[in-house]
Amino acid sequence: MSIELFSLAGRRALITGASQGIGLALATGLGRAGASLVINGRDVAKLEAASDGLRDKGLDVRAMAFDVTDQAATQAAISRIEVEEGPIDILVNNAGMQRRGPLESFAAEDWHAILRTNLDSVFFTSQAVARHMIPRGRGKIINIASLMSEVARYGVGPYTASKGAVKNLTKAMCTDWARHGLQVNAIGPGYFATPLNKALSEDATFDQWLRQRTPAGRWGKVEELQGTAIFLASAAADFVNGQVIYVDGGILATI
Numbered sequence: 001m002s003i004e005l006f007s008l009a010g011r012r013a014l015i016t017g018a019s020q021g022i023g024l025a026l027a028t029g030l031g032r033a034g035a036s037l038v039i040n041g042r043d044v045a046k047l048e049a050a051s052d053g054l055r056d057k058g059l060d061v062r063a064m065a066f067d068v069t070d071q072a073a074t075q076a077a078i079s080r081i082e083v084e085e086g087p088i089d090i091l092v093n094n095a096g097m098q099r100r101g102p103l104e105s106f107a108a109e110d111w112h113a114i115l116r117t118n119l120d121s122v123f124f125t126s127q128a129v130a131r132h133m134i135p136r137g138r139g140k141i142i143n144i145a146s147l148m149s150e151v152a153r154y155g156v157g158p159y160t161a162s163k164g165a166v167k168n169l170t171k172a173m174c175t176d177w178a179r180h181g182l183q184v185n186a187i188g189p190g191y192f193a194t195p196l197n198k199a200l201s202e203d204a205t206f207d208q209w210l211r212q213r214t215p216a217g218r219w220g221k222v223e224e225l226q227g228t229a230i231f232l233a234s235a236a237a238d239f240v241n242g243q244v245i246y247v248d249g250g251i252l253a254t255i
């Protein structure tokens with residue numbers, strides 16, 4: 001089997017929420033596999049810094065700041081990318097946020113913020129990109145789910161609900177769009193030391209719990225998500241559809 005199967009040469013990938021953390025790691029991995037990159041974020045300064053870092057690695061990258069929770073802005077940005085850069089072959093819906101607190105006191109505006117960022121954005125961005133992919137008869141959409149697509153943890157109910165929805169939206173997109181030659185899958189990260197989890201990784205009690213609860217006995221490194229993203233973005237996964245691949249050190253496999 002040729003390694004070409006995993007090559008992304010000649011392909012363009014759009015990654016949302018790519019200024020830092022998992023999104024930036026995924027952009028780096030897809031770029032190293034040969035993809036031209038368009039990275040998205042809301043904060044222009046952070047996005048430019050991330051672009052510079054990727055360019056320093058010799059990668060082809062365009063920064064495109066837009067708010068993925070704003071459907072009109074997202075549709076306009078996707079059209080601009082398709083005209084100015086070329087076809088989007090791979091979409092990684094990574095933008096996401098976390099707010100923690102028990103459900104009985106969780107504010108509605110926080111609930112809506114999480115659902116907008118973690119779920120609405122996946123629908124808005126995927127719909128806008130799919131409208132260009134469908135006439136081409138091909139495209140790869142990779143949603144970033146979570147181990148919280150399967151299980152809950154105290155105090156992250158709204159996030160858990162949003163990531164459970166991302167899992168089933170992945171299956172729904174597969175069902176509607178596989179006939180058009182699109183493959184839609186998800187990656188479910190376990191615990192990774194990223195800015196989203198700073199409060200956790202710096203908490204000695206949580207850190208000890210996590211290491212004992214995870215069969216691998218450690219936090220994941222964001223680079224360890226790159227191989228799964230390259231696989232799902234490549235021809236090697238042309239008949240993989242509607243799946244969630246968990247990259248979690250075994251945490252979901254064990255009680």
Ligand code: GCO
Pocket residue numbers: 098100145146147148153156159188189190191192196197200
């Ligand atoms: C938490 C964490 C988790 C993980 C994420 C992993 O508070 O438990 O934020 O939600 O970071 O789900 O994919």
Ligand code: CA
Pocket residue numbers: 036060061062085
């Ligand atoms: Ca370019």
